[in-house]
Amino acid sequence: MSTMNMIQALNSAMDVMMERDPTVLVFGEDAGYFGGVFRATDGLQRKYGVSRCFDAPIAEGGIVATAIGMGANGLRPVVEIQFVDYIYPAYDQLVSEAARLRYRSNGEFSAPITVRSPYGGGIMGGQTHSQSPEAIFTHVPGLKTVIPSTPYDAKGMLISAIEDDDPVIFLEPKRIYNGPFDGHHDRPLQPWAMHPASEVPAGHYTVPLGSADIRRSGKAVTVLAYGTMVYVALAAVAESGIDAEVIDLRSLVPLDLETIEASVKKTGRCVIVHEAPQTSGFAGELIALIQQHCFYHLEAPIERVTGWDTPYPHAFEWDYFVSPARVAAALRRAVEAV
């Protein structure tokens, strides 16, 4: 066990897997010698050599295509897309190729690749360093989409993703790389070291993909969140004094519907929080499932607290980024509705 922040936990996951499995290799823009602009691959080239951790041309589609070819030929590539805002050039390779290769070849070929990418806002990154496009992946049959929110989960889920034989989109909430940011940008950031989930085993372990985590039990209302929004939701719950059950989804596809269903059947109320724009965001899918499976238990409209339907605007970071206050207001609306 050691104390790790999220970057260290991710780094450790790759290190452990490269150590155990010579088919694992890592590449991406600036991911080699320099160790990545967020330092997630730091030291891996030094330790495992340039053939196993290297820099790639600025061609996200080429990176993913190359990884698919390697994956089909028996390797387990882990690629880094520097910011998820730059993943769109790889979208065709992910949707048309990685996601369908096993299906269309009836299992003769597959793409056991992991695509890591920092996502989300709160870093004054403007339109092109702040996006949350998870919904465009969850729509695609054949792709798994997961999002850890603690160092412990980050390592355990990244190991699961690398070992998984299907392509996994592994989104990293970069705002909480260094600490569980709760939306109070005017307060000092609590570092991970003060959080129990920063206790991370040094060796191999897994957190399975497809299981949600109840981060706070409660009876009054269910809150569904993932990534940084877990901490914003927890802050809102604490500040509102509402006895909410906060579920960290962790995995969007496959989704832990059971846990969600059980909670909403218990509370009868639900608030969903994500950073992405509202329209066609993942909250829509969650609402559709919940109202299908829990319709007769629902006592109030399910609330969505999300990013606005605009590009991510630099000067308005804290008006765009979902705040504990907005979540708290939604919690109140949810519990007060009759």
Add this chain to the structure above:
Amino acid sequence: MSTMNMIQALNSAMDVMMERDPTVLVFGEDAGYFGGVFRATDGLQRKYGVSRCFDAPIAEGGIVATAIGMGANGLRPVVEIQFVDYIYPAYDQLVSEAARLRYRSNGEFSAPITVRSPYGGGIMGGQTHSQSPEAIFTHVPGLKTVIPSTPYDAKGMLISAIEDDDPVIFLEPKRIYNGPFDGHHDRPLQPWAMHPASEVPAGHYTVPLGSADIRRSGKAVTVLAYGTMVYVALAAVAESGIDAEVIDLRSLVPLDLETIEASVKKTGRCVIVHEAPQTSGFAGELIALIQQHCFYHLEAPIERVTGWDTPYPHAFEWDYFVSPARVAAALRRAVEAV
């Protein structure tokens, strides 16, 4: 007025606009001399010359990028993506560039482009000629996404799209190019000529983007559909004998929420039909909105009848393609729920 099928109506829209407005030009793969693999641009090169209607390299991203540059420089390009299954290589240009150009330049530049593309299944086209990816566009702030379902609407909406100063994704349900296919693949196709909406004015007219069309009034349940699914839904209604209100959304963004809300408040029940895979499909967004705005009127869970969460499989066309029987079953569940 003349009788047109959908291809003729689309062709007429482009013809009318090229005639009226010299800034309108048309290009795409095989769209020039040959007139497009579905013949939608037939005759336009002959009539307006190679500079105004021409063939493009097989580079969907390049086509859209070129159109954006032209659009910013005062033209109104209408580009054809041969099948929407091939639009992913243009996704980055659409999301990162066309959708945000006006916003990020505070109106100095914009991309008044129209991206036409045949979409949807029912033609034995397999995985790569059958997809319905509308949801990945509706999620993007700055893009409009529209889908006509009659020759009349096709022409009027395409003219609106071309005249619109924002980028418009114009999806054409190719299964109904020649007639309003209702899902009964074992029966002869009724040609458009027998349908009143094939009466199309020869000249300029518009159907505004953002308005839904109530295709059948009813009291028992609201059906939301678009594209080919409008006819499948109408067939299901006829066959089930249920007094459903069938709304053709026509425009997903902007969405005619008013019409939807009014209908669901009246019926208290709702079935949503689309061809795309279920998870994170546009039905999710609709359900989220309806349960937000009509929660206290809902008497039954909103039903989704959609494509499966698999790639589109060649041999199982009619198991994948939403059938009137599946819609009718959902209608029955919706009206029978208490």
Add this chain to the structure above:
Amino acid sequence: MNQPADTSPDQVPTGAIAVPQPHGRPGDEPDFSHLEFPPVGSARRPAVDESPAQMRELAYGLIRVLDADGAAGGEWNPSLSGETMRRALRAMVLTRTFDDRMFRAHRQGKTSFYMKCTGEEAIGCAQAMVLGKDDMFFPTYRVQGILITRDYPLVQMMNQIYSNASDPLQGRQLPILYSARDYGFFSLSGNVGTQYCQAVGWAMANTYKNNTNIASAFIGDGSTATYDFHHALNFAAVYRAPVILNITNNQWAISSFQGIAGGEQTTFAARGIGFGLPALRVDGNDFLAVYAATDWAAQRARKGLGATVIEFYTYRAEGHSTSDDPSKYRPKDEAAHWPMGDPIKRLKQHLIALGEWSEEQHAAMEAELFAQVRTAAREAEAVGTLGQSRPPVGKMFEQVFTAPDWRLERQRQEVEGQ
């Protein structure tokens, strides 16, 4: 409607965008007189380890072995045995026979789609003979000759084309989008270009695994415009991947002539020069030239010298697919006028000239192969043609993931319960 400053419609006089035009359209006489073909022997054959910078001229010439009279010559002559060439001839004729049968099967309503490679048989067949089954092809839909040359069962191909109960791909793919790992044939995608850079990744994995297997990727002239083409050349050059990057320039991309892809300004082979890669331009209708060029490129790759770009210059003799009618956009009968002839006729002529073959043997072989294809077709059709027979519907939900999640389970139950 808000018009940008300089663009009110009446201010736009519509100048002339330079849109490349082909040399003939329907109604014109076929005419290839604008094309120049350097003579046999004019292309030098460098040592495989020569610097690419020293051999740029090969991207602008044409590697040829067989001349108009069927004689072989020049530095690139692979000097194959009569037996090897007879095997090649057989594979090419079988490919063409198969194509003809399946094309007719489509016309008879037995399937939804088919694509022929008529006139381009030398390319797939020669590469299949040069490379081994441990090498991996990343094919286009026009190199079915690879499978046929390697004796992949014709009936399996047909089962796939018919999406019947014995379809090895379980009805999931459009006809002809085969997958055959054991035959060194990667799963074919319906999107053009997408696999070109995957081949580079595959090849890099071979290097990583320290073996000398290579990859060979195909792309059409039209599809060189896709970005995957760019990625492949770039990644292959940067990481010195053991891959052959083939471009089949058959002059057409559906209705667009190769000028729309940029073939009028320079050769497609020259794209390789842009990345410092060795680039060959080869008569694609000359089996021996294709063979020799492939062999040279394979040697380079296996020696760790990296990728080679090869443009095969050929002509798409038939329509793009069963959905296409080329008489709508090009002169009738162009194929018959293609200056470089037909690959089957040319190899046959060469073998006969060598005394290794005869018209009689050829006729007998044609009859035999016709019968072989007919037998296979009957066998496949006994299982069923499209819509008459198919895999169990549950197959629709398998292999989306390694194991189905609850959604797929429930959806499968819904379908199976219907």
Add this chain to the structure above:
Amino acid sequence: MNQPADTSPDQVPTGAIAVPQPHGRPGDEPDFSHLEFPPVGSARRPAVDESPAQMRELAYGLIRVLDADGAAGGEWNPSLSGETMRRALRAMVLTRTFDDRMFRAHRQGKTSFYMKCTGEEAIGCAQAMVLGKDDMFFPTYRVQGILITRDYPLVQMMNQIYSNASDPLQGRQLPILYSARDYGFFSLSGNVGTQYCQAVGWAMANTYKNNTNIASAFIGDGSTATYDFHHALNFAAVYRAPVILNITNNQWAISSFQGIAGGEQTTFAARGIGFGLPALRVDGNDFLAVYAATDWAAQRARKGLGATVIEFYTYRAEGHSTSDDPSKYRPKDEAAHWPMGDPIKRLKQHLIALGEWSEEQHAAMEAELFAQVRTAAREAEAVGTLGQSRPPVGKMFEQVFTAPDWRLERQRQEVEGQ
């Protein structure tokens, strides 16, 4: 966990993928001895209408005008007047002064981000002087010199950098992603490469509108790997677009040296040869060479002869951005050892050698420009730095569409009501 046949971990010996390595890393002495620079005058200046096939050697040479002693020579010498060159020098010094101030402003917490173009000033400034405001630049974040040369108000640039209440882009963009239509400066994207092919479309629209305006697009060495680069060269070649396709090879892309983009196998200019486009390779630290090459390419474009690819060979003298520390991945002080020197020093030396300038004049100008920048900064800071001042929050919801839809209206109300 299901392992493909040939890949159980112990069977993978991990061979060596060839990953290009730079010529120095932290701790090494800066050493550029592996680079060769052809002498001034060695590059021929063809007539603009000469066939691109005749001038391929220009992609492998180097267009230079100023020699090591500051003397101008060779066919490419644009023979500019002293006044023009003094204007250029002033623009370059102002650009550098502006960069220094804004970099410090970031360190002082006045904004979130900044990027300098130190060492590359000649490129933006020369192009801004050769082209007119009716031509359109599709810039990278490293050609701010264009705006400065064209007297775009410094205070406006700063307001954008501070996202303050006077920000012309209303706080919507990351610092330095300017837009200035009236100055021929297209809205800058945060994604690299994406605008390269848009420039081709813009240029085609000029042809279509029958005017002789052109477009000029920039891309970095690293970003040539993006597919937009491929699309741009392809579309420009096919449609003969009046555009200049500039590649700024400053040796680095964040921490990756140009070899990772494929710069070790051949020049970046050679990419143009792959498409049959004229391709020039130019000393980017030589204002006169940049000027002359731009002028040549602009003439070609205006005459309807199509696009030119130009590689500007230069060196990124400072960090990638305020987020970057280059001492982590390259030898310290490399910039000072760049064999082609500094563009400002070189033009200054030339002017002094000509008797058109003096050290005293230069010092006075530096002081004047420093004061000018300081005045502008004070003006902008009086409006406010990042977070101290900003546009009304409702601006967040404007210009998403021409007119907001109901969603944006409601969301705006929600925010404004808070």
